[in-house]
Amino acid sequence: MPTGRRSGGRRHNVVQLRKYERAMEESPLHPFELHNWVPISLGGLDISINKAVVIMWVVVSLVAVLMVMAGSARKLVPGKLQSLAEIMVDFIRGIIMDTMGKDGMRFFPLIATLFLFILFCNLIGLIPGSYTVTSQIVVTAVFACLVYGLSLVLGFFLHGIKFLGILVPPGTPGWLLPLMVPIELISQLARPISLAVRLFANMTAGHVILGVLFGLSISGGLLIGWLPFAFTVAMNGLEVGIAFIQAYIFTVLTCVYLGDAFHLHGHDEHAH
Amino acid sequence: MDSAAAALLGMGLAAAGFAGAGVGIGYIFGKMIEAVARQPEAEARVGKYMWIGFALVEAIALYGLVIAFIIMGLRK
Numbered sequence: 310m311p312t313g314r315r316s317g318g319r320r321h322n323v324v325q326l327r328k329y330e331r332a333m334e335e336s337p338l339h340p341f342e343l344h345n346w347v348p349i350s351l352g353g354l355d356i357s358i359n360k361a362v363v364i365m366w367v368v369v370s371l372v373a374v375l376m377v378m379a380g381s382a383r384k385l386v387p388g389k390l391q392s393l394a395e396i397m398v399d400f401i402r403g404i405i406m407d408t409m410g411k412d413g414m415r416f417f418p419l420i421a422t423l424f425l426f427i428l429f430c431n432l433i434g435l436i437p438g439s440y441t442v443t444s445q446i447v448v449t450a451v452f453a454c455l456v457y458g459l460s461l462v463l464g465f466f467l468h469g470i471k472f473l474g475i476l477v478p479p480g481t482p483g484w485l486l487p488l489m490v491p492i493e494l495i496s497q498l499a500r501p502i503s504l505a506v507r508l509f510a511n512m513t514a515g516h517v518i519l520g521v522l523f524g525l526s527i528s529g530g531l532l533i534g535w536l537p538f539a540f541t542v543a544m545n546g547l548e549v550g551i552a553f554i555q556a557y558i559f560t561v562l563t564c565v566y567l568g569d570a571f572h573l574h575g576h577d578e579h580a581h
Numbered sequence: 582m583d584s585a586a587a588a589l590l591g592m593g594l595a596a597a598g599f600a601g602a603g604v605g606i607g608y609i610f611g612k613m614i615e616a617v618a619r620q621p622e623a624e625a626r627v628g629k630y631m632w633i634g635f636a637l638v639e640a641i642a643l644y645g646l647v648i649a650f651i652i653m654g655l656r657k
Contacts, residue, residue, distance in 0.1 A: 510643035
């Protein structure tokens with residue numbers, strides 16, 4: 310009897326795998342579909358609870374608990390957790406000091422929150438069965454619009470109407486202005502879009518590649534299927550790196566945009 | 582031409598943009614190796630910018646992927 314049950318389990322697994330294979334063939338994006346767990350509607354606004362929302366709660370509580378625990382029992386000779394927190398804080402401070410200078414430290418809470426949230430979202434998405442929240446363009450677009458809107462508000466608040474000078478690169482001769490201003494305007498408007506799409510596309514593409522490779526190893530069988538499967542191991546390693554780099558890039562570009570609004574044409578104006 | 586076939590061709594053409602990103606990534610790592618070979622002590626500083634450049638170039642390739650997905654969505 311036990312043998313019968315075991316083979317039944319294997320048959321069940323095969324059925325599951327075939328189902329996955331067929332779904333991957335139909336659309337490689339099907340792992341990113343979200344289904345409402347608890348449908349909630351607030352005045353026509355859909356605020357249902359689904360997997361992405363739950364994972365976001367997990368990420369937020371994980372980061373908060375980790376940082377509070379690391380900071381609650383501070384010692385001169387830090388333990389493991391405190392060292393980790395210190396390295397992260399030092400890393401984020403380094404980014405801010407390099408791109409914005411000393412007065413950028415006012416934005417440390419915002420930048421640190423963005424970095425840790427994106428980093429943990431990216432990393433948690435690598436656990437099988439979990440969900441990458443940053444593979445939803447809604448999430449990344451909200452972050453990008455927030456950052457870009459903040460840089461605009463900050464620029465107009467600090468420099469007034471002179472902030473429009475950001476559309477004129479320093480040292481442009483007058484006759485080039487009709488050409489340079491539209492180009493600069495387009496490059497400014499492309500900033501939030503590229504910021505959002507970069508993170509979203511990186512996260513989505515990594516998981517699609519993994520999904521396609523797993524599909525290949527299932528349909529390849531034992532004879533040749535181990536090859537794409539071995540490749541997924543390497544891809545997973547690359548994905549961990551990408552998760553870090555993308556969180557880092559997002560943070561650096563946030564700092565650069567905010568720094569542009571701060572200093573308007575580089576550090577020389579800031580020096581006086 | 583069948584519109585479904587045209588969509589598939591378009592998706593393939595969007596993927597062809599990866600060639601440019603391949604050139605870019607090769608250029609970045611090649612220049613990085615060149616720079617480190619000349620000045621090994623600069624590795625940490627150059628490496629930081631290399632990874633930023635790598636991620637930016639890779640993102641350009643993925644814009645092509647996004648366009649392919651948009652075409653796939655339009656296909657139905």
